[in-house]
Amino acid sequence: MASKCFLFFLFIATQLWAENTIISNGSDPRINVLIPTFKETQPISAKDVLSNGEFQQSIYEESQGFSESAYWHKLSFPKTTTPNMGQTIHLALNYYVIEHLDFYLFHGDQLQSQWKRGALESWKGDTKRYNGIWIPISLSNEQDTTLLVRKQGNSPLLTPFMLFDDTNAEAKKEEKLIFWTFIISSLVILLAHNVFVFILLRQPGFVYYLGLNIIIFIALSVVTGFSRWIFSEEISQWIIRNLFVIFGIGAWILFRFSIHFLKEVRIPSSQSLIRKYGDSIFIIFLLSTQLFSVKTAALLFACLEVFLFFICIYWGIKAYLKGFIAVRFYLFSWFFLIIGSILNTLIFWKILPINLFTESILPISSMLQLLGFAFAFADKSKQFERNRKLQALTDSSTNLPNRTYYFDKLPTLLASIAPHSPQLALVMIDISNYQTLNQAFGPAKADSVISKIIQSIHQQALRMEGVLSFPLPNKSINKVIRITATNIILISTTPDQIKQQILKIQRILDTPTLVNKIHFRHQYKIGSALYPTQGADLDKLYQNALIANHSVTYSSGNWAAFTDNLKSNHAHQLGLITQLTDDIEHEKLYFHIQPQVNLADRSIIGGEVLVRWHNKHLGQVSPAEFIPLAEQTGLIYKLTDMLLEKVFQWAFEHPAALSTQRLSINISALDLLQEDFANQVIEKLQNHHLSACKFTIEITETSIFQNNDIVHNNVRQLHHAGFKLAIDDFGVGYSSMQNLVALETDELKIDQFFVMNLLNDPQSQTLCRNMIDLCKALNIVSVAEGIESEEILQLLLQWQCQIGQGYHLYRPMSPNDYLKLLD
Structure with missing residues (x-):
């Protein structure tokens, strides 16, 4: 189409050029000889130039360039041979930027006409219509005719003159228009x-x-x-x-x-x-x-x-x-x-x-x-x-194929390779700490960090054999599809090597990422499902890989392959979430209290509040099962709010429980990342007319708090109100020694994993003793969880641990039993 339009345009242009070159009788109208020229050195009239001017052909070329002088050209025409009949010829000039251009027509020595045609001169409307520079030269049959042309200006004084008879002049004017x-x-x-x-x-x-x-x-x-x-x-x-x-x-x-x-x-x-x-x-x-x-x-x-x-x-x-x-x-x-x-x-x-x-x-x-x-x-x-x-097929921040590509383009690709690769494996990687990053560093930084790690995974995938490539319209090579902000997939064409492939991906994910000068370790889950045996279409394959992904627990590793049992477990979890949502809404969850003891004299100094859930359909559900689900689904905020309300209401109704004792309440690390969390807790406390100094807030996973203003503001407000702050499960998970100081910690709770193994594991003894010594050095209260025997208790006493709790001392009990115990 473009070439046709171009040729048509050239054809039209050629026709116009051809018309523009038509001249009378096939002769060349241009004056191609050197025209007699006179160089003006001082002001002079046209008559004086005609009479006294020394015209020379030798200075014609000089007159065509830049010059500060004025030049005169002389065109001479003999008298006509036809008696009593005048003849007119027309002089044309196609150069329009000479600033001062004057024409003088003489018959003999008599001036007949004059015209101003300079670019900076007024033409005085002496033309019927403008069609260029045309000078009619009427020839005399009695005397010679002379046309003097005076030109002066700052631009080159080019004068390519042409001569036409009447007929050709009119035709040329029309062609010009x-x-x-x-x-x-x-x-x-x-x-x-x-x-x-x-x-x-x-x-x-x-x-x-x-x-x-x-x-x-x-x-x-x-x-x-x-x-x-x-x-x-x-x-x-x-x-x-x-x-x-x-x-x-x-x-x-x-x-x-x-x-x-x-x-x-x-x-x-x-x-x-x-x-x-x-x-x-x-x-x-x-x-x-x-x-x-x-x-x-x-x-x-x-x-x-x-x-x-x-x-x-x-x-x-x-x-x-x-x-x-x-x-x-x-x-x-x-x-x-x-x-x-x-x-x-x-x-x-x-x-x-x-x-x-x-x-x-x-x-x-x-x-x-x-x-x-x-x-x-x-x-x-x-x-x-x-x-x-x-753009419809790619993720804007990484330029990788996106969810639309997965469901719209990938089926065609899989159909084309199915005869050559009868068995494939879909590997789904979910970076599960995105919300933590979001709340700790803001959405922009979180998006940047996640995009960076996804790009690193993609670069690793490009270097791996046996991973399917996903072609895009721009012909780029891609081996990863970004389904959501934190969820990516790749497809292995060699399922028998999937373990080695996943190990290579895990090395990338296990490498700490530098975020605001902090080395941050990603939490992730990997699930896989086989095609076509565990999903004959991409929708089913994705669903099963997602089930495998969600089945991952950090204690069991980061990767799970899909099985039929996982599908049953997934259905169970969905039911669990539904029931939990309903029971939190109707405040059916309750709490028990496990007494905490001063190890030196075995006196009860307080208790730890432990949330419990009994569902009419599911029976008793372990906190280890429903609390992670609550955190994953966002129910944890309502759960914490409900628990605080119940505990404060019970404490208000039973002031004896706090007369000489304290209560410790567990909250999720996510709670402190809410901007108004401290205000809500303090408001609830004041509504029940309670003293904050009687309560300790226990938190875990404190590494996400580093350099987070929201967390530090919440902690500062809670401390100012009188609450104590304890770091729970210290020594495992994501607790950080730096936060013992940064969060103004009052208590350190040694995780039961170390306490329960004290008698059999020398490493646990070393770590536990060092944590107690650290508490003494920082003037922090040391609390040991999971005391299961007298031998363990005596060992802790020997190391000067201050407070303990566990089944050897007291099991968790209902609030009423706790009150009876205090009595």
Whole structure:
């Protein structure tokens, strides 16, 4: 289609050129001989020049260039041989920028007529209609006829004269009007089309493109002579006076438009010198047009054109190599426009002659530029469509295939490879601490960290054999699909090697990520399912891999393969979540209290509140089963709120429970990441008229609190209100010694894992004793959990542990039994 339009355009242009070259009787109308020329050294009248001027052909060439002097040309015609009949011939000039141009017609020594046709002169409306510079020369049959032409100006004084008889002059004038009409209408139509496409595509740099074509239109009006046809005489003269200022602005607009057009491929780069200081070059040129002569300005503009030519071609080639298809017509357009401008400048400098071909160079190159951009915009429109389809199939932050790709494109891909790979395995990786990152560092940083680790996994997958590639429209190679913000999948074509493949992925995930100068370890779960035996379609395959993924517990490892038993367990968990949601809503959960004892004298100093759940359908459910589910589903916030309300209400109703004892309440680490958590707890406490100094808040997984302002604000408010703070399960999970100080810890609870193994495990003894010594050094209360025998208790006493709890001392009991115990 593009080639047909281009050939049609060339055909029309060729026809116009052909019409423009038709001359009477097949003869050349141009005066190709050296015209007698006189150089004016002082002001002189036309009659004096005719009588006394020393005309010489030798200075004709001199008169065609830049000069501060005025020149006179003399055209002589013999008297006609036809008596009583005058004959008129017509002189035409297709060069329209001579500032002062005067014609004087003499019969003998008598002045018959004179005309002013200079670019800065008023023509006094002595033409019926404007159709260029035409001088009617009426020949006398009695005397010789002489036409004197005086010219003066700052631009080259080119005078390519042509002579026509009456018939051919009229035909030539009509052809000139047709030529102008063609140029104007072609420019307007193509420009209107491009402007429409520009607006439709919302292209950057629209104002620059429109401004550039207005400049081109003005330049063409001057070069081809139709400026007085469409502009007033005053405007036309202003354009001539500021011609190189207009050209300089046009060059600068071209420079700026190129930057905007190529912006999406980042050419030129924001750090390049030409991007930073390119505008200065044009500012310097514009200033020079006001300081130097037209000749100097013309020379500088020629240099500017060459500079633009190489810059635009270089940028265009670079963008094309980056895959920016639309730039091919950008190159086409700017190549023809700048070449046309350079060739037109060569005419200005007399390096190229003025003839019918060179006169058409700039108009044709301008139209080719517009035509080229029409195709460039069409290309860009297609590229937008390709990009739109690509965006629909890819994740914006990683450029990896997305969920849409998985369900819309992957089935076709699997069908094509099924005969060659009858057995595949879908591996699903879920980075499960995204919410922790989100709350600890903010969503922007969390997204960045997750995207970075996903990219690292993808790079590892690219290096692995036996992993399926997922082709995209941009022909990029991808081996990972990002289903959600934290969930990615890859497909193994060698299920028998899946264990080795997963181990390689785990090495990436187990490497700490630096977040705000903190080495952060990711929590993740990996599930896998076989295709087609464990899922004949992608929806079922995804579901089963997800079930396997959710079945992972950190104590059992990070990877689980799908089995039928897991499917049953998953259904059980869904039922568990449904029942838990309902029972929390109806406040059916309750609490027990496990007494805490001063190991030195065995006196009860308080108790730890432990949440319990008995469901009418499920029976008694272990906290180890439902609390992780509550944290995963977000129910933990309601659960904590309900537990605090129940404990404070019970304490208010039974003040004896807190007369000399304290209560410790467990909360989730996620609770402290809520901005108003402390305010809510303090408000509940005040509503029940209780003292905060009688309560200890126990938390776990404290590594997520580092450098988190929300957590520290909550802790500060709780301390200020009088609450004590304990770090629970110290020594396992994500507890950090740094947080003993940073969180102003009052108590440290040694995890029962170490306490229960004290008699059999020397390492547990060493760690437990060191934790107790650490508490003494930091003046923190040491609490041992899981005391199951007298031997363990005595060992803890020997190490000077202060408080203990466990089945050897007291089992968890109902609040009423706890009250009886205190009595």
